[in-house]
Amino acid sequence: MKNQAFAHMDSLEWESVDPGVSRKIGPYSESLMAVCVKFETGAVGALHHHPHTQISFVESGSLEVTIDGTTETLQRGDFFLARPDLEHGVKALEPSVLIDVFNPMRADFVSPAVSD
Numbered sequence: 001m002k003n004q005a006f007a008h009m010d011s012l013e014w015e016s017v018d019p020g021v022s023r024k025i026g027p028y029s030e031s032l033m034a035v036c037v038k039f040e041t042g043a044v045g046a047l048h049h050h051p052h053t054q055i056s057f058v059e060s061g062s063l064e065v066t067i068d069g070t071t072e073t074l075q076r077g078d079f080f081l082a083r084p085d086l087e088h089g090v091k092a093l094e095p096s097v098l099i100d101v102f103n104p105m106r107a108d109f110v111s112p113a114v115s116d
Helices: none
Strands: 013-018 022-027 033-039 044-048 051-061 062-066 070-075 079-082 089-092 096-103
Touching: 013 044, 051 062, 062 079, 062 096, 070 079
Parallel strands: none
Antiparallel strands: 013 022, 022 033, 033 096, 044 089, 051 079, 051 096, 062 070, 062 089
């Protein structure tokens, strides 16, 4: 999907990430990436950190979101911002979908490694 102008959700494959968590990698360039992440009820996106700026949109459901030790419940239509290197994670309170946008793109999400 690198540098592709269009991506149709029906043609993207779900990739299992963790128990109850799967994702579809959308279009990306070296500086930006979109990812759709699906959570089953109770599924956890474990606390972690990375050098990327991440903005996430709650497309559906509700989740407990923790960023830098502060936890809030977010629902459909809400956003969160995880600044570089801040610890963050989520727990799905019901079936939920996040749309994550990363700057720069997450090279660790694609295989083989990103190249021009």
